[in-house]
Amino acid sequence: MLKARVVTALLLAAGLLGVLFLLPHLAATVVFALVAATAAWEWAGLMRIDQPARFMFGGVVLLFCWQSFVAGDTAFLMLWGAATVFWLVLAPLWLRYKWSFAENDFVGYAVGVMLLVPTWAAMAALHARGPWILVGVMALAWVADIAAYFTGRAFGRRKLAPSISPGKTWEGVGGAIVGVLVYGMAVAFVVGLTGIPLILGLLALLPLTGLTIIGDLFESLMKRQAGIKDSSNLLPGHGGVLDRIDSQLSLLPAAALILHWSGQ
Secondary structure, eight states, X not given: OHHHHHHHHHHHHHHHHHHHHHSOHHHHHHHHHHHHHXXXXXXXXXXXXXXXXXXXXXXXXXXXHHHHHHHOHHHHHHHHHHHHHIIIIIHHHHHHHTOOOTTOHHHHHHHHHHHHHHHHHHHHHHHHHOHHHHHHHHHHHHHHHHHHHHHHHHHOOSEEETTTEEEEEHHHHHXXXXXXXXXXXXXXXXXXXXXXXXXXXHHHHHHHHHHHHHXXXXXXXXXXXXXXXXXXXXXXXXXXXXXXXXXXXXXHHHHHHHHHHHTO
């Protein structure tokens, strides 16, 4: 299992870097849409829907991506705004009350679109600004996850959401915040950001870190309610695509919105 996990991780990293830095922007945008469609197929699986409907939902998400691309910047802004409201307002309530899609496929499909299409739009827009910008934003979730894991392992005592994800602790949340702030200061040093912009940037990292944790918990709740461990077995040792991008779903739209508002 460890060997498969390492090999898959290396292939994923190589594939991501190849898409980001070797493909032209339009081709990379198409790849992002295919990833979103694959995640949609997995999402429909969490809804316990049969295979034909799962593939159909993947096609629907592709259609939404295409229509959003044609509509342009205004559609992207609306998608990011709607997704950010969902993650800041509805997702915490969802986790609190443990709502379910049981016998309500429409809600399941609607939430799936809300998760995946704005994320695709954010990836496309951030990549258009520059591959390193997209990598830098995505790395925030990676740093938060790694810092939370090791801090939780070393110091974790108080459970964050034991009925959803027993391994997560409040100490891990603290570690994630510290790790992301250190990461933010390192990036600021590299790009020469100082003064008020630096302070505002670091402050913006706090809610973004919280969003990565909410995204992780939200997918964990969906899997728990579906009675499965992984969203699929497409990635040996890593589960499915949703398992790898759960934190990005909640992070990327909000980050894209902040960068747009800040004029960066």
